[in-house]
Amino acid sequence: MKDRYVFPAVLDFADDGISVEFPDLPGAFTDAQTDEQALEMAKDCLALHLYGMEEDGEDIPQPSRPFRIELDGARTQAVTLVEVWMPPFRNKMSNRxxxxxxxxxxxxxxxxxxxxxxxxxxxxxxxxxxxxxxxxxxxxxx
Incomplete structure (x- = not known):
């Protein structure tokens, strides 16, 4: 179990908001209305998803290199790296x-x-x- 994780996320910008998905983590998905919200929601989504995998004893995959992520060719998508520091998140979850x-x-x-x-x-x-x-x-x- 690591304390720090960095995973690439694909942001898809549409008229009705921004969707965020983590190609290496099926099921890790969120959305937001603004760039700032998208990054904040991406961090929360990543931390919660990884926490669930840790709790279930699942192997956490190695993150893909951002330049290896294939986009759909539209100019509405971008790849960004999302970092989470797990100790405070684990503490928050254990005290909920x-x-x-x-x-x-x-x-x-x-x-x-x-x-x-x-x-x-x-x-x-x-x-x-x-x-x-x-x-x-x-x-x-x-």
Missing amino acids: SVKKTLTIPKWLDDLAASNKVNYSHVLQEALKSELGVNERERIGGK
Whole structure:
């Protein structure tokens, strides 16, 4: 697993926006309205796609050289290199919230509601306690 990836992207400029695809990564596709948005969306798309491949244990291919990318011959396409630095993205993904369904007795739910209990907070604290984990250890602090 690498921390830095650089892949070529094909930008296709049309009247209704800009589409972005990564020829080396089937399914990695996004679109935008402006050049700036296209590059920002391309970075997000690339990071998310590579993260998914890492999580699934897939081999990440070597990126093609930009000059080897074949365009359709129209002047509406261009190749650009897109770089992503994965550590902050991986951290963001590991800290995202996930929804879980739980079941508790109605009387306990009623009591918690009347005391304005924040279920998410209570469950997080209980899980940390049960697993013997504190936030500083989890993120590598001392």
